[in-house]
Amino acid sequence: MVFKRLLGSLGVGGPTVDTVLDPGPVLPGGDLNGQVQLRGGGADFDIEHITLELVARAEVEREDGEGEGAVVFDRFTVGGGFRLAEGEERGVPFSVTLPWETPITELYGQGLGIVLGVRTELSVAGAKDKGDLDALAVRPLPVQEAILEALGQLGFGFRSADLEYGHIAGTGQRLPFYQEIELTPSSRYAHAVNEIELTFLPFPGGMDVILEADKRGGLFSGGHDTVTRFTVGHDGVGHQDWNALVDGWIKQLVEHRGAHASHSSYGHGDPYGSAHGQGGRHHDQHDHEGHRRAGPGMGTVVAAGAAGLAVGVVGGMVAAEVVDEVGDFFEGDEEEEEGDEG
Structure with missing residues (x-):
């Protein structure tokens, strides 16, 4: 993903973040490796915590019937406690272990329609902002x-x-x-x-x-x-x-x-x-x-x-749709959360 500017609580001059996962699907109970790449904004910022959330789209029973919701099923703090200077670029590598029950999203390289994502959250000067989202593939x-x-x-x-x-x-x-x-x-x-x-x-x-x-x-x-x-x-x-x-x-x-x-x-x-x-x-x-x-x-x-x-997939259509859907679904969920906070 391209660098995503942290607007919201950090303002237009805030740092940007891009979480890059190692290529290829991972295994349930296996290691998820990658790097959180930061780029400083228009001033120095104290990065208190860098947190990764594992998020899934799940069917949820509601009073008005069944719907879909985003469920966070694990969180990892992978960095923090440093000052990011104005315009500075810094990479924070990470390796975290997935839960054994992490759902599988593909079989023989074809998507099954399961939507999982890795969402990056920065805690800067007491404010938190969800700045990056990446699709998670699990074999x-x-x-x-x-x-x-x-x-x-x-x-x-x-x-x-x-x-x-x-x-x-x-x-x-x-x-x-x-x-x-x-x-x-x-x-x-x-x-x-x-x-x-x-x-x-x-x-x-x-x-x-x-x-x-x-x-x-x-x-x-x-x-x-x-x-x-x-x-x-x-x-x-x-x-x-x-x-x-x-x-x-x-x-x-x-x-x-x-x-x-x-x-x-x-x-x-x-x-x-x-x-x-x-x-x-x-x-x-x-x-x-x-x-x-x-x-x-x-x-x-x-x-x-x-x-x-x-x-039931034809020519990888489902897999491609799932990749597009990850951002659409979770970004919509974030908008709802922001609306609730407001």
């Missing part, structure tokens, strides 16, 4: 990619992905939202389910996988949701028959008659101390039942020649 962990690849090879397709504000009860979820990846069923299960929703909750030792099926109703019964939960480890990804394992998960999910949580035979135990096999996908702050959104539909396979998950 799957090896275990996440293995599961998604298996689903693609089993015939499941990508429908849409979003972030839901709220918590999944009975899990060790840390962030204030969770990611849902909605899948169209394979031909083997199309008679039984309308769609399957997938949520990853990674942690240092492994990952919880929550699967929810929107089951079709029968002649004498209505449709309903069923839930299963599995735990897998980060190690040994290349030695696991993921197609067989994931197909077993789906079979167990579809055969369930009600909400139920399960433990996978492949994993490293429950890191949260909660009992598998108890409870289902009930949300503390978000009522999921009956909530269905139409996705963009099936499109081209993400990578040419790959047998992986088919994603």
